[in-house]
Amino acid sequence: MLATSIQFIGIFVIMANVGGGLHILLPHFPNTPYAEHTSAIQFVSTQVSSMNWPNVKPCADNSSLLCAPIDIETITFTGANDPPPPDVIGNIPRLKCCCASMTDIQTKYKDPQAPDKVAAHILVDQGVAEAISGANMRIDTWVTMHTVSPLGITVTGNNGKTTFKVVFKPGAQFSIRNDFPLTTPSHFLAYYLMGIGSSKCTATPSGGGPCAPSAPGCVVPKSLTKTAAPKTSRVAASPLRPKGQASIESVDIDCSNTHWP
Numbered sequence: 639m640l641a642t643s644i645q646f647i648g649i650f651v652i653m654a655n656v657g658g659g660l661h662i663l664l665p666h667f668p669n670t671p672y673a674e675h676t677s678a679i680q681f682v683s684t685q686v687s688s689m690n691w692p693n694v695k696p697c698a699d700n701s702s703l704l705c706a707p708i709d710i711e712t713i714t715f716t717g718a719n720d721p722p723p724p725d726v727i728g729n730i731p732r733l734k735c736c737c738a739s740m741t742d743i744q745t746k747y748k749d750p751q752a753p754d755k756v757a758a759h760i761l762v763d764q765g766v767a768e769a770i771s772g773a774n775m776r777i778d779t780w781v782t783m784h785t786v787s788p789l790g791i792t793v794t795g796n797n798g799k800t801t802f803k804v805v806f807k808p809g810a811q812f813s814i815r816n817d818f819p820l821t822t823p824s825h826f827l828a829y830y831l832m833g834i835g836s837s838k839c840t841a842t843p844s845g846g847g848p849c850a851p852s853a854p855g856c857v858v859p860k861s862l863t864k865t866a867a868p869k870t871s872r873v874a875a876s877p878l879r880p881k882g883q884a885s886i887e888s889v890d891i892d893c894s895n896t897h898w899p
């Protein structure tokens with residue numbers, strides 16, 4: 639089997655779906671200090687066998703890579719033969735520990751059918767999910783999917799009107815990024831704009847205290863999973879439902895990346 643690795647970099651909220659798998663929110667923040675950011679699938683062209691994703695072009699910060707822009711689509715993956723991820727392995731911040739008053743995620747972020755939605759919804763039905771810490775304290779989420787198909791992993795986006803795809807060769811490595819300019823105020827504070835009851839929270843992840851990353855990161859109750867995925871380890875590198883259907887059902891809103899401190 640060949641492993642395809644997907645690195646999630648930046649501001650994401652990771653929710654656990656009823657039935658298994660992960661529901662990852664990629665938020666946008668219009669009319670806030672966090673409005674100016676870019677969201678894209680970033681990859682090397684030689685690792686792709688075909689694509690019809692609209693507006694793919696060289697990435698602004700690295701012209702040797704291509705960026706497929708992400709707005710508020712529902713994004714799914716096919717081609718893997720893994721069971722659903724039962725949790726996120728490793729140390730990861732928990733939003734409720736950082737902000738005890740947060741009770742939920744606002745509907746416009748959490749509900750893929752919301753008329754005013756401002757998030758993309760990424761459904762991870764298969765694979766192994768891990769939190770990987772960098773030397774600069776940044777925590778990314780990695781998802782590894784295994785395949786025996788010569789077609790590799792297909793990433794499909796649906797904006798409610800059309801469907802488009804990027805087909806990655808077996809063994810590819812790519813990232814899904816939600817990047818903010820370096821001049822943007824503390825990136826972690828953007829999470830609180832998504833929450834209900836969190837507008838006054840200011841805690842950010844550190845080496846200690848209630849907002850410190852901790853394990854287990856994001857656990858799906860075992861009664862909600864059908865088959866546990868094998869736990870693997872990796873070294874940081876340079877929801878069971880019909881495919882394509884997002885749902886607002888979730889059992890955990892705690893989990894997040896940290897982006898840059």
